[in-house]
Amino acid sequence: MVTPGWFAPVLAALVIGLWLALRRTDTSMVALLWAGAAIAVVALFVTPHFLDEAPQLVTESDGAPLAKALLRWAAAGVPLLVLCFLEGVVWRRRVAEAGAALLAYGLAAQLLPTDALAWASALAAIALFQARRERAGAIAAWTAIALGWAAAPFGQWLGAALESLVGTPILLFDLPSPFEAALHLLPAVATLAIVRFERFSHGWQSLASHWLALPLGLVVLHIFYRQLFAIETMTRFIDLGMAERTIWQAILLGFGWIAARGAGRFAGDPRAAAALACASLAHFAIYSSWWHNPMTAAQAVGSTPVANLFFTAFAVAIAAGLLLRHWVPERLRPHCNALVMILATLGAIALLRQAFGGSTPHDVPLGQTEDLLRSLIGIVMALAFLWIGSRLGERSWRVGSLAVMLIALVKVFAFDAAGLSGLLRIASFAALGASLIGLGWFYTRQLKATATS
Template identity: 30%
Template sequence: MEALFILAGLFFLLVVPVLAIRANLKLGALEREIVQLRGALAAQKAAPQPTPSAAPIAEAPAVEAAPTVEAPAPIVEALPPEPVAEEAAPLPPVPVKQPKPGFEEKLGGRIFVWIGAVMLALAGAFLVKYSIDVGLLSPAVRVFLGLLMGVALLAGGQWLRKESPIIAQALAAAAVADWFASLFAAVSLYHLIDPLFGFIALAIVTAIGIGLSLREGILVGLVGIAGGFITPAIVSTGTPQPAPLFLYLYLIQLGALVLQHKRGWWQLAALGIGGGLIWVVLMVVAGPAASGLVGLAALSLPLFLLATDLTQLWSLYGKGGVAVSREMAITARAASIASFLLMAFWLSIGGHQLDNWAFLIVLTLVHMAAARRFPSEEIPALVGAAIAIAAYAVWSPFAAGSGWTLGSLMDRSGDFIMIGIVLGAIFGAGGFWFELGAAKPVRWAGLSTLGTAFLFGGAYLNLNEAELVLTWPIQAVILAALHMGAAERLNRLRHTDARYTGALGLHCLAVSGFLALAVPMRLEQEWIAVSWAIELPVMAWVALRLDLPWLKRGIWVGGALVVAAVLLSGFPTGDWIIFNRLLYGIGIPCIGLIATAAILKRTAADKETRLLVMVLELAGAGLLALLIGLEVDHAVGRLVFDTGVDFLRCGIATIVWAALALGLHHLHRRERDPAYLTAAAGFTVLACGALILGGFIILNPLFDQIRVGETWIFNRLMMVYAIPAALLLLIADQLRRPVEQTRFGDHPARAVGLLALVTGFVWVTLTVRQIAQGPILSGGAITDAEQYGYSAAWTLYGLMLLGLGTGLRSQLLRYASAVVVLITVSKVFLVDASDLTGLYRVASFLGLGLSLIGIGYLYQRLLFRRRE
């Protein structure tokens, strides 16, 4: 059975590839013959057809002529002789467009070839394994035969190169793979070759593979480069030597990038750069000590990254190269960004040492210069600058254990300041200098403005408590002045070149932004939101003044930052009741958002601007609601100290929010601005939610011992129920007007009005309870006076609603009056008739009876009076 498997394996490994090669040769010959036949057939079809000879003219019968006149010569004899068709000159054959290969042609002529090449490569490996298993040959002979098989594959491919270049390419790739496998066995399995010599031999194989790719094709280079990157893993001397390793990796990258430069093979460049960077990641993850990256050897890693970036730039834009394709550009961008990330990571784990900072700064400068020369490199250059800024922002100059070279706590604020000044000069001044004459100046203006802003912010967060020569507000003013000078220069250039308009807008924002930052540098945290809120109207004004749509879109981000800064400020209050930190910490951002919306509203012609205006107005309204709630909470908490403090807070907040909703409804009726209606709806929802959750559910005085006040009528029940009910009733009246109605119709008006009427009924009921029980309503038995009081109060409440419904011509109020009266009637018959005694029972029935008679008379004589 094993012999059968061996024979089958030999058949598939040796016979099938030979048959496939032979079939492919025959198929190629047949293809060439078919192409020749098609060309001949097309040439024959394109040749002009011979013109048929003119029909012979029959002789006319002789006509007798006058004896004195001579007969003229026949016309037929004067015609030139007809050309013979056989003597026409043949036209050159018309070239025929070759048809695209079909599936069968690809399968037989290409796929089978590569499968056969893989089989041949595996055959060498299996042959070595078989010889090991059965012990036929010595290790040296096995390796020699493996290398000899690679030579044979390469020679066979060259012999068949004229017949089929695809076969030659496949056999060359198989030969390179066979050499890698044989040398690997000689070094790692049999230890026949010294690791250093084996490393050199494998490097030579890699170079041969890269060189053969120029002759045979890209796939041979892929095999060679892939094997070259595997070589350091399979050949190890036991002692890490990073410098020779990075030199070897760079030479492989250089070969791949040369091929990209000459042939445009971006796949080789991607594999070459990616393999080298993977080795960098592995060594960094393993740790500097395990990788040997200590002392002078540590410089080899940043040198390798710098050389990688420079070489790939040369491969794209060097003289004598092919045109840059989209794939080549994407590969280069990914390589540059990866180099920046790895350099920053190495800088971070190394404790932000100055030598590593120098490499990162050089890499940044080199790529900025390349981007200034080649605009397609602007994106990776700006991303690299952002990575450098992020690396500076996360650097703490007072951290313990500053990396793998320092293990003690030390103050590196001097280095921190020096690197910040260098980066600020590069990004601020360099970015401005690159703006002048750039294809897209706004990108470099973003680097100059945002770069200096983030560097300044990172320095402030780390050194805000340090004693510096210049205070932070003075530094902010200096930076504002520098950007003002840049804006002045760009303003002059803008009149002759409109490209500088966007850059001018960014520098104007930088001026206002640094001036705004100068305020909170020595003040509380809530001033950060204030400074950003002051910046928003400036952004809107500049966007409209200079017609910069992208700056208008930036207001989305700015508004979100303002709201986030307010929410993360912690809401400090201070000692004052109204004029405290809440007033400016939330009030000024609220005003800033609303003012920004007002500026944008002047030219809110497009849909995006209208949406931005509405969002800003709603965000401002939300901050206003938050301010009201916090101010009420703070004020009531400093004035009331009993169990009714939260009850009172709920009532005051409900009143203020309902009053704001009512005012916004009036503004909407006058201005017809949808934002006012939306904000009014938001405040209405807040008021209704506070009333339902606070007054009815969570803080209901019937359930908990909550003090509602000592005095009758004018107490906390009025603040929580009566006044909110009246305001909600007015809001419902506004909502039922046609100008206030939305797609929901009159349903919001009915819902708010119903809540107002129910709240009024609750207030009447709880007021009777307070008169009977005192400030605590949750305990005590119901007396006859209290029971009668409910009936009387409900009756009066129903009559009041009926009067309002009659005067305002509101059917809803009249229906509510009828409901209250029916509730009172049910209560009198079901409760009072059994519980009340004496005059209370008489008064209850008597009062309700007179009321019902009066209601009937009112309906008959005023509401539904019959006409004669």
């Protein structure tokens, strides 16, 4: 070759410029630009110097000489940059914009440190969206690059989260570091929160991408939040796991409340609020009620009766159920009432278990007295639900009270009475009979009051 290999993209750009100077009709100019752009890009990729420059796109390396690398990437991008202004067909102009943006990223990668590339792409997308949002091709390309940088840390977080769904605790070293979250995940969150794509020529509706930032933003928040507890060993997981989960559930519910009310330029959205409340409830159900329930697994809840993590965790879950009543369609509200009744009953049983078992109830076996008190709790909760139903005038609470009472009766007759003898059995049946008489009187009184009104 007359010129060195690294000069091929530059030479291609010069040849294109000469042809444009000789032939200036619009049609030939655009056609030559597309041909020249293809030649320049191919020349960039096939020359040996690309092997030295390519690693700079994703990682730190010695790379090629900086001046040559900058000249090669800039020359390859010039034809595409010109096409962004001359191409009249919308979809072709979008392709030119995306190609020019990708080559601009390659140019920046030769100059900037690797840790700055995700933020550089995100800021470029945001700046272009604010200044010239019709350049959707370039904005989409830079947004895709920012999301690409988020893929690895998000994948690491997702792997740990999926393992936790089958009972494996998430320890601190299972998650990306705060450094990775700040440099690689946050740029994607910022881009998705700000950039919105306008309608394309095919009539697609505008994509409200800012809501896509919410789940990814929660991932970033979760990574930073876990640093506060620094649960690195199983011992710390036993001591702090319940507290860490309960506070996170409260945070999710708090964001749901903010989403319902709206914040800044974002209007309130009950659907987003309901999704966050459901996420809080799902977290409670999967982890604190199933895999790491202190009644069945080694988890510390505190030694003080009532004022302990059992009370806090169930209070947050019940609050989520009550708030869901306002954020879901009216036809689903009876289901929310049923959920609240289930949580309240289980919460009362959990507080009873802590009163007998202490900070780690799993270590203390269930006694006969506690088992009998569980039945009493069921009866008391049924009466409480019936009273609430009469005050609110909602049938679902009254139906729920009867269901809880039926379960308590089955437990008393099928299990509790079998373990008693003599006077204790007589006393238990007497107490049960008195409860049933009281419940029947109260329910009949409420039916008469409803009929009268």
